[in-house]
Amino acid sequence: MIQITPSIAIDESEIRLRFVRASGPGGQNINKVATAVQLRFDVGNSPSLPDDVRQRLVRLAGRRMTKGGILVIDARRFRTQERNQQDAIDRLIELIREAASKPKLRQRPRPTLASKERRLEAKRRRGKTKHRRRSVPVPED
Secondary structure, X not given: OEEOOOOOEEOHXXXXXXXXXXXXXXXXXXXXXXOEEEEEEEOOOOOOOOHHHHHHHHHHHHHHEOOOOEEEEEEOOOOOXXXXXXXXXXXXXXXXXXHHOXXXXXXXXXXXXXXXXXXXXXXXXXXXXHHHHXXXXXXXX
């Protein structure tokens, strides 16, 4: 079991790893050994994930999510299979942890009493200025 959060744990059998040849570091070894790791995790059918976490994970994954609901993570940063495998698993854990944290609801800011009074005073001043610009009616004698 891979422990993600205190309440979420994923069974290793839910993760499929495939080793492929990678470009990048490795020298001549690159042509002989498949060091890159392709991790596949079926988000849609995973019994380990709660529904809200699953929805946020799909949104966070973006292009890494296939149409079938499978999350694909490529790890080819290191020269060895073991380190790339650990890197892929760490990235999966980090992504699920990020999806597990509930987003904070935005609280609408309310204007302060002083700002309301300043706004009303400015409106009064502007109104007075406009009132003074009016033409004065000439009395008829």
